[in-house]
Amino acid sequence: MKITLGEVGTYINGYAFKPSDWETSGLPIIRIQNLTNQNTIPNYFDGPYNSKFEVNKGDILIAWSGSLGIHVWQKNKALLNQHIFRVEFNKCEIDKMYFYYAVKHNIHKMLHLTHGATMRHIIKSDFEKIVIPYPSLVVQAKISKILNYLEQNIINYRTILSKLDLLIKSRFDEFNKNNDNVKVLKLEDICTSIVRGPFGSALKVENFVKKSDTSVKVYEQSNAIQRSAAIGSRYISREHYESLRRFKCKPGDIIMSCSGTIGKLFILPNDAEEGIINQALCKFTLGKELLPEVFLLYMDILIGNIETKGSGIKNISAVKFIKNLEIPVPPIGIQSKLLFELNQINKLKSDVQKSIDETQLLMDSLMQEYFG
Numbered sequence: 001m002k003i004t005l006g007e008v009g010t011y012i013n014g015y016a017f018k019p020s021d022w023e024t025s026g027l028p029i030i031r032i033q034n035l036t037n038q039n040t041i042p043n044y045f046d047g048p049y050n051s052k053f054e055v056n057k058g059d060i061l062i063a064w065s066g067s068l069g070i071h072v073w074q075k076n077k078a079l080l081n082q083h084i085f086r087v088e089f090n091k092c093e094i095d096k097m098y099f100y101y102a103v104k105h106n107i108h109k110m111l112h113l114t115h116g117a118t119m120r121h122i123i124k125s126d127f128e129k130i131v132i133p134y135p136s137l138v139v140q141a142k143i144s145k146i147l148n149y150l151e152q153n154i155i156n157y158r159t160i161l162s163k164l165d166l167l168i169k170s171r172f173d174e175f176n177k178n179n180d181n182v183k184v185l186k187l188e189d190i191c192t193s194i195v196r197g198p199f200g201s202a203l204k205v206e207n208f209v210k211k212s213d214t215s216v217k218v219y220e221q222s223n224a225i226q227r228s229a230a231i232g233s234r235y236i237s238r239e240h241y242e243s244l245r246r247f248k249c250k251p252g253d254i255i256m257s258c259s260g261t262i263g264k265l266f267i268l269p270n271d272a273e274e275g276i277i278n279q280a281l282c283k284f285t286l287g288k289e290l291l292p293e294v295f296l297l298y299m300d301i302l303i304g305n306i307e308t309k310g311s312g313i314k315n316i317s318a319v320k321f322i323k324n325l326e327i328p329v330p331p332i333g334i335q336s337k338l339l340f341e342l343n344q345i346n347k348l349k350s351d352v353q354k355s356i357d358e359t360q361l362l363m364d365s366l367m368q369e370y371f372g
C-alpha cells in the first residue's frame with residue numbers, strides 16, 4: 001500500500017519574521033541555518049504569536065527553500081520562520097520516524113520538483129503529491145527502529161571523530177606550551193620559497209601541449225584537493241617551461257589550493273613529475289626548520305582557525321598574507337615525537353571513518369529496500 005505526503009498530515013509554513021522583529025531574548029526563531037548547523041546562534045522574538053508557529057522538541061521540520069531537508073527539532077520551545085514546514089500528523093496513523101526516513105530518502109525527488117533560479121524551492125502542492133510506501137504501523141515501527149539505530153551509530157562515530165580532532169589540537173597546544181625551545185616564526189622565515197601560480201596571461205589554453213618526453217606537467221587545484229600528483233592532463237613545452245621556472249615545483253614541495261576551495265594542502269611525493277603550478281595554487285618549499293608533515297598539520301589548524309573567525313580566509317590566497325602567517329616551530333626531535341603520536345591518532349580516525357562509511361552504505365541500501 002502507498003500514500004501521498006498530502007494524505008499524511010498538514011504542512012504549516014513558518015511566519016515571515018522581519019529583522020525589525022528580532023530581539024536579544026524571548027523564544028528562538030528557527031531559520032534554515034539553525035537546522036543545517038545547530039551551533040548557529042539564533043535570533044529571538046519576544047512578543048505575542050500564533051500558536052501554529054510554535055515548535056517543540058521532537059517536531060518534524062522540513063526546509064523547502066534553499067537547503068532542502070528534513071529535520072527533527074531537538075531543542076526546547078521555539079518559533080518557526082518562513083520557508084520551513086512543521087508537520088502536523090492529523091490525517092492518518094503513521095510512525096513519525098518512519099515518515100522522517102521516508103521523506104529523507106525522497107529528498108532527491110524534491111530536488112527534481114524545485115523552482116527558482118537563485119533560491120531553489122519546492123511548491124507545497126508538488127511536495128504533497130510525493131508517494132511513499134505505507135505498511136502497517138508494526139512494520140513502520142520496525143523499519144524506523146532499524147534506521148534510527150544505524151543513524152545514531154553514524155552520529156556517535158562522527159562525535160568520536162570530532163573528539164579525536166580536538167585531541168590532535170590539544171596535543172599541538174601541549175607540545176608548544178611545554179617546550180621552552182619552541183620558536184614562533186613567519187612562514188617566509190620557514191620556507192625558502194612561497195610562490196603563487198602565474199596569472200592567466202602567462203599560462204593560456206593555447207600553451208598546452210600533448211604529453212611527451214619533453215613536455216612538463218602543469219599542476220592544478222585538483223591535485224591539492226584530491227591529494228594526488230597523478231591526476232591532470234595539462235602539459236606545456238619545455239621551452240615555455242623555461243620562461244616560467246619561477247613557478248617550478250618538485251617532489252617534496254607542498255602545494256595549496258588558493259581559489260574556490262581554499263587551503264587544501266598536499267606534499268608532492270617522491271615519484272611526482274617535475275612541473276609548474278597554475279594560478280589556482282600556491283607552492284611552499286620548506287627549509288630545514290620544519291618537517292613537511294608537521295607543516296601540513298600546523299597549516300590545517302591555522303587555516304581552520306582563520307575559517308572559524310570568518311576573517312582573512314579570502315586573503316589566504318594572497319602571497320603577502322601567507323608569508324606573514326606565524327606558526328610555532330619546536331625542535332626537530334620534538335616534531336618527530338609529535339608526528340608519531342598524531343599518526344597514531346590519525347590511524348584511529350581512519351578506522352572510525354571506515355565504520356562511518358560502512359554503516360552509511362548499509363543504511364543507504366536498507367533505505368532503498370524500504371522506500372524504493
